[in-house]
Amino acid sequence: MSDDHRAWKDEVYAHVARMGKALASPRRLEILDLLTQGPKSVEQLAGELLASVANTSQHLHQLKSARLVRSHKEGTYVIYQLAGPAVDRLLESVEEAGESLLLELGLARQQYFPDPADKDPVPLDELQSLMASDALYLIDVRPPAEYAAQHLPGAVSVPLPMLAEHFRGWQDDKPVVAYCRGRYCLYARDAVRYLAQQGIAARRTEASIRDWPPGVLATG
Amino acid sequence: MSDDHRAWKDEVYAHVARMGKALASPRRLEILDLLTQGPKSVEQLAGELLASVANTSQHLHQLKSARLVRSHKEGTYVIYQLAGPAVDRLLESVEEAGESLLLELGLARQQYFPDPADKDPVPLDELQSLMASDALYLIDVRPPAEYAAQHLPGAVSVPLPMLAEHFRGWQDDKPVVAYCRGRYCLYARDAVRYLAQQGIAARRTEASIRDWPPGVLATG
DNA sequence: CTGATATTCTCGTGTTCACTTGAATACTTG
DNA sequence: CAAGTATTCAAGTGAACACGAGAATATCAG
CATH class of the missing domain: 3.40.250.10 (Rhodanese-like domain)
Structure with a gap:
């Protein structure tokens, strides 16, 4: 019985951890933050990030397989957007937690904006x-x-x-x-x-x- | 000016990504979930996880350096607990996002509990x-x-x-x-x-x- | 069909991470 | 002070990941 429990928990938490992994890269967080402002193409995102298009595309692919974003085509562009309001709330929570727990964020503010x-x-x-x-x-x-x-x-x-x-x-x-x-x-x-x-x-x-x-x- | 912006954003998102990294491992998610129920010692947690004490201790150390948990000593035990209500909300958000976006979670339920x-x-x-x-x-x-x-x-x-x-x-x-x-x-x-x-x-x-x-x- | 453009795929390399094992460090208790 | 216990540290291994560069695919315009 306890073995059943372990198998179930292993599977469940492995799934949830996929969302965590998606949030584990600064680039991906910035992409998600940009997407809260509205749908954007790979090119637009790469431009904002000052990153290569190929790299941006790969991060978007990961976000997509974690189901945090979805995409559709418009003419020759692929447009990405957040997968739903749950993603907005998730981002808000992680940034809110960062603000309240990571004093480094406050220090960075003081350093950049004295x-x-x-x-x-x-x-x-x-x-x-x-x-x-x-x-x-x-x-x-x-x-x-x-x-x-x-x-x-x-x-x-x-x-x-x-x-x-x-x-x-x-x-x-x-x-x-x-x-x-x-x-x-x-x-x-x-x-x-x-x-x-x-x-x-x-x-x-x-x-x-x-x-x-x-x-x-x-x-x- | 745009270079300034990049340096700032690089630093900020790197900090926030630390919290993401903490959520990127199934074990750590399970630890956090257990800690929502109340403070626990390393031993208790390791027992629940069916993991080694050393491994559990390492995960706790990572969670601590991401500021999601804090610890204090009680006699010979080190007791860990969530760092604050923001962590509860964060966990709730990530699990809620998982439920609403990862259909795999629903499938796992059907598989384990037909x-x-x-x-x-x-x-x-x-x-x-x-x-x-x-x-x-x-x-x-x-x-x-x-x-x-x-x-x-x-x-x-x-x-x-x-x-x-x-x-x-x-x-x-x-x-x-x-x-x-x-x-x-x-x-x-x-x-x-x-x-x-x-x-x-x-x-x-x-x-x-x-x-x-x-x-x-x-x-x- | 051809050329152009947007996006993704595929490697290769260096880095980071998870886990195990065995030893080391506290702290408490007798 | 000594013994026992709880916890952490350190080293090693195999897997996963990030990024760059170049090739490959797909779609649209002419």
Whole structure:
């Protein structure tokens, strides 16, 4: 009887460990994080990762055999996307666990961003109340394709390269809040830094589409 | 600037991947699952795993350097436990993702438990309403130490070896519900099967202490 | 059909990992 | 202090993995 139990447990945990293995590589984690923003082709992903297309393809293959992503073809491209909302939750859990348990992550932040101006992101609840009263100018500084896939309600698409043009002659007095992909994305930081140079007070938030239920998000 | 971004992301995802690596081994997953039931010594864990103490100790060391567990000494024993509630949530997420994405897990269930009597566990909400109206005899069939660490309110400790003795001459007409460690634990199945042989109608539930907020659980 | 492009496959190499075995290190207890 | 026990360390072996480079496949446009 106990032998039966062992065989069952061996099999079950071996299956679950396949998902763990998929999460065991920095590259794959970054791929998954990128895919939370919307479906992407192998090429796009490789470009973001600064990795070779062949290598990216191999990682995607592993993610696929662990069932964390699925793919379909669009013309000559293969488009990958997360396999379901369970993957979003899984990623959120592992990054959340990392934040709360790995103090190294906090140290890395201090090392890369010693500037205290980087330190006061708008927390999720404050952002939500600002959005509810329409008391902010919310800019989405991700690439346009990700904005098109999903964006926060009321957000304006201002990809980083368009920042200067968009804010030339800016006079509005609503507070500007920039968001990007979330926790480990630096676009919003870059945007706030640039706007500060231009004398425009802006803040960033680490909240992202991942903090909203999918149904409420806008597309197009 | 993009180089800065890469260095930052390389470092961050390398850190997060440490947690992924910790989840990449069946043994370690099983250890973590066991530790959700309460603190345990290296020896106890090795016994449950049917693994060598040295090997178990090594896995625990890896889990510790990934910050998923922490340890303290009690007399001559080193007691390990989960590092915090974030680890419970992480485990729940990875197993939940496995259940919803890896159809192999469902197939394994069918293979090991073809008996349809295994198929109707009491769902969480039904269990909760039964518990609220005190309309069941809830037995905890885990080892006594785990019952002592934490158990569902109102549950009676009936470790598997005590089953026969406990139900000798049983006449109560309350429905019997057995629970154990949760999803991949077989104790409740074994209990229900034995009780059925004795002509006692009992059901199992896959709900476990992991489904209750820690504050509500009873100890001792 | 041909050329072009996107993606995957196949090796080869260096690295990391799991597990076993046997020894070493604490700590407690008499 | 000594003996016993719980735990960890260290070395060795075989398997798995990551990455790069080049070949192979597949699909679309002309």
